[in-house]
Amino acid sequence: MKGFRLLWLLALILTACAQPATPAPTSPPSPTPAPASPTPPLSTPTPAPKVPGVTADTIRLGMICALSGPVSTIGKPLARGMEAYFRWINDQGGVHGRKIQLIVEDDQYNPANTVAAAKKLVEQDEVFAIVRPLGTATTAAILDYTIEKGVPVVGVASGSSLWSRPFKKTVFGIQPTYELEGRLMAKYAVEELKAKRIAVFYQNDAFGKEGAESFVAALKARGMEPVAMVPYETAERDFSAHALKLQQANPDLVFVYAIQVPAASLLKEAQKIGFRPKWLMTYVLADPILLTLAGDAAEGVYAGAWLVDPENAPEAAKYREVLAKYFPDEKPGGYSISSYAVAEIIVEALKRAGPDLTREKFIAALESLKNFTTGLTPPFSYSETEHQGIKQIAIVQVQKGRWVPVSGFFGE
Amino acid sequence: MEALIRYLAGGLSAGALYGLMALGLVLIYRASEVVNFGHGDMAMISTFVAYTLLRARWPLPIALLGAVLFGAFLGALVEGGPLRLARHRRASPLTLVVITLGLALVLNGLAGLLWGHEIRTFPAMVSGPPLRLGPAVITREQLFNLTVGLLLALALYAFLRLTRIGLALRAVTQNPEVARLMGIPVDRILSLAWGIGVGLGAIAGILAAPLVYLEPNALLPLLIKGFAAAVLGGMTSLPGAVIGGWLLGILENLVAGYIATELKTPFAFALIVAVLVVRPAGLLGRPIARRV
Numbered sequence: 001m002k003g004f005r006l007l008w009l010l011a012l013i014l015t016a017c018a019q020p021a022t023p024a025p026t027s028p029p030s031p032t033p034a035p036a037s038p039t040p041p042l043s044t045p046t047p048a049p050k051v052p053g054v055t056a057d058t059i060r061l062g063m064i065c066a067l068s069g070p071v072s073t074i075g076k077p078l079a080r081g082m083e084a085y086f087r088w089i090n091d092q093g094g095v096h097g098r099k100i101q102l103i104v105e106d107d108q109y110n111p112a113n114t115v116a117a118a119k120k121l122v123e124q125d126e127v128f129a130i131v132r133p134l135g136t137a138t139t140a141a142i143l144d145y146t147i148e149k150g151v152p153v154v155g156v157a158s159g160s161s162l163w164s165r166p167f168k169k170t171v172f173g174i175q176p177t178y179e180l181e182g183r184l185m186a187k188y189a190v191e192e193l194k195a196k197r198i199a200v201f202y203q204n205d206a207f208g209k210e211g212a213e214s215f216v217a218a219l220k221a222r223g224m225e226p227v228a229m230v231p232y233e234t235a236e237r238d239f240s241a242h243a244l245k246l247q248q249a250n251p252d253l254v255f256v257y258a259i260q261v262p263a264a265s266l267l268k269e270a271q272k273i274g275f276r277p278k279w280l281m282t283y284v285l286a287d288p289i290l291l292t293l294a295g296d297a298a299e300g301v302y303a304g305a306w307l308v309d310p311e312n313a314p315e316a317a318k319y320r321e322v323l324a325k326y327f328p329d330e331k332p333g334g335y336s337i338s339s340y341a342v343a344e345i346i347v348e349a350l351k352r353a354g355p356d357l358t359r360e361k362f363i364a365a366l367e368s369l370k371n372f373t374t375g376l377t378p379p380f381s382y383s384e385t386e387h388q389g390i391k392q393i394a395i396v397q398v399q400k401g402r403w404v405p406v407s408g409f410f411g412e
Numbered sequence: 413m414e415a416l417i418r419y420l421a422g423g424l425s426a427g428a429l430y431g432l433m434a435l436g437l438v439l440i441y442r443a444s445e446v447v448n449f450g451h452g453d454m455a456m457i458s459t460f461v462a463y464t465l466l467r468a469r470w471p472l473p474i475a476l477l478g479a480v481l482f483g484a485f486l487g488a489l490v491e492g493g494p495l496r497l498a499r500h501r502r503a504s505p506l507t508l509v510v511i512t513l514g515l516a517l518v519l520n521g522l523a524g525l526l527w528g529h530e531i532r533t534f535p536a537m538v539s540g541p542p543l544r545l546g547p548a549v550i551t552r553e554q555l556f557n558l559t560v561g562l563l564l565a566l567a568l569y570a571f572l573r574l575t576r577i578g579l580a581l582r583a584v585t586q587n588p589e590v591a592r593l594m595g596i597p598v599d600r601i602l603s604l605a606w607g608i609g610v611g612l613g614a615i616a617g618i619l620a621a622p623l624v625y626l627e628p629n630a631l632l633p634l635l636i637k638g639f640a641a642a643v644l645g646g647m648t649s650l651p652g653a654v655i656g657g658w659l660l661g662i663l664e665n666l667v668a669g670y671i672a673t674e675l676k677t678p679f680a681f682a683l684i685v686a687v688l689v690v691r692p693a694g695l696l697g698r699p700i701a702r703r704v
Binding site for chain 2: 233236240265292295
């Protein structure tokens with residue numbers, strides 16, 4: 001089953017790579033003829049072309065993430081962070097007089113469901129754009145479809161390089177790519193944490209390999225070789241052998257490119273056998289969930305972060321206030337603040353696109369963001385040829401059971 | 413050498429849990445000729461019951477006992493309810509297997525509704541620094557799981573060999589028709605086998621949950637490996653199930669330690685395939701003669 005999934009993912013990646021490098025529909029989507037349109041355009045003499053999802057008083061956006069199933073621990077806060085900011089904007093009067101309506105579809109982190117959800121959003125709900133879809137394989141599955149339909153996809157919740165390379169006119173990444181993070185982490189491990197013997201624990205799939213391979217390449221560029229490479233399969237649940245194997249290599253630092261449960265299990269197994277290296281982990285793990293799962297075994301762990309501290313940073317005060325207002329039972333955390341930040345960026349672009357909103361103007365407005373930040377992220381830029389997003393990370397550390405920033409944002 | 417002993421200890425400990433799953437599966441299979449695909453989800457539900465009782469501040473031993481009894485009751489209920497109704501309507505064993513598969517999906521969905529899909533932590537039974545016995549280093553959890561697995565297997569063996577009910581159960585597994593003619597209440601005995609089997613699964617789930625966390629799909633790998641251990645051991649042999657579990661656990665850890673961690677599961681299963689090609693009845697199994 002697992003092999004099957006891998007093959008399938010490979011096929012996806014291949015098809016994604018195989019498509020022309022510049023799909024750029026410069027004169028994009030002939031607005032899909034909408035039979036159910038409430039305003040029959042025939043009567044008016046020169047009708048303005050209808051923009052999907054945009055009416056005089058609303059902008060309809062679609063979001064796809066896992067609201068049920070194992071990944072819902074990420075999907076739910078992700079959806080709520082975005083919903084909270086849009087509701088707040090709507091309560092302030094919206095953007096150019098239009099309220100933002102967010103339709104969230106649950107795909108259970110299953111690419112087949114993602115495709116169905118995207119079709120529903122595009123063809124039935126006629127959304128203006130798809131925002132912050134969650135996951136690599138899931139979003140990869142709808143990429144060609146959204147490009148073909150000319151639907152902008154903004155702020156993918158995955159650091160895969162698929163979104164930015166090759167360049168796609170309608171697709172915008174936001175978080176640092178795993179490849180970039182691997183390089184920045186190698187720099188931090190060697191220069192700041194003074195690591196001499198480094199081991200790597202990573203998920204044996206496209207996500208884990210992208211981060212781990214670029215980390216190792218950056219080590220090699222500094223004349224270092226990892227003392228152990230310990231991959232794990234996504235279905236693995238028992239990490240005692242992995243912890244032991246890492247311990248046998250006697251590293252002073254272990255770089256971890258994994259998701260929550262394997263990372264937390266590894267920390268607990270290491271604690272049981274008295275293995276105490278420095279741990280440096282991907283930003284994917286910098287969330288209170290890791291602390292819940294690993295308990296005191298997570299003490300001292302370093303991780304990346306591409307947003308300010310959701311719980312304590314003064315820049316995030318408004319985020320905490322807005323989240324508490326609309327979702328009182330949702331505690332501030334890495335996932336909801338990430339979506340909240342993307343929602344802020346989307347609203348900024350909608351404002352810049354002006355009252356006569358079209359998809360082309362929206363894309364141009366996003367591309368006009370230069371050294372832009374709302375305070376929650378480091379400054380970043382998009383351009384007409386580059387949609388990668390944020391290129392800096394900070395380092396946070398678990399101290400007394402909380403994530404605490406230990407460095408400012410830095411880049412290459 | 414030290415590393416080898418530690419890989420073996422880890423493998424034996426994981427294998428003890430596979431063995432517990434396998435024991436339940438084999439007991440149920442021998443009694444009723446049904447491969448219980450619902451085993452993992454019944455164990456998962458029982459573990460959630462333990463979780464809920466612990467959250468309600470029940471003392472640990474009572475909460476765990478309650479959950480295991482719940483598992484046993486659930487097993488007896490499944491046998492006494494849908495399976496018995498179908499069997500009395502002359503359903504084939506394959507139909508019964510499909511019923512268990514359906515129940516697995518129902519229970520999985522139900523757990524998602526009742527407890528949600530958040531990943532939850534489950535308290536470990538034992539904790540503390542690892543124990544050193546000469547060159548060997550073993551964690552307390554590993555020692556505990558190994559001991560519990562072994563004691564339960566011995567207890568089950570003694571129960572089947574030394575008690576009248578155990579004798580009746582063995583009679584039913586050998587020939588239900590004759591057993592019925594001899595005055596053995598076959599239906600009650602089948603319920604008992606299912607109760608014990610699922611109860612053992614519940615214990616395996618409770619021991620595994622601190623390691624793998626708890627959510628509706630958390631025990632799926634354990635079920636698959638329990639099946640593998642049962643088949644490796646022969647599917648009809650109780651000692652075979654325990655030994656199959658240990659072998660699988662050790663194999664996995666040796667592959668992870670000395671070949672490649674990502675091959676841990678695939679390699680172990682490749683070896684099982686190889687064993688079954690050479691010995692189709694498994695290591696300790698005897699082929700079941702067709703009952704006419």
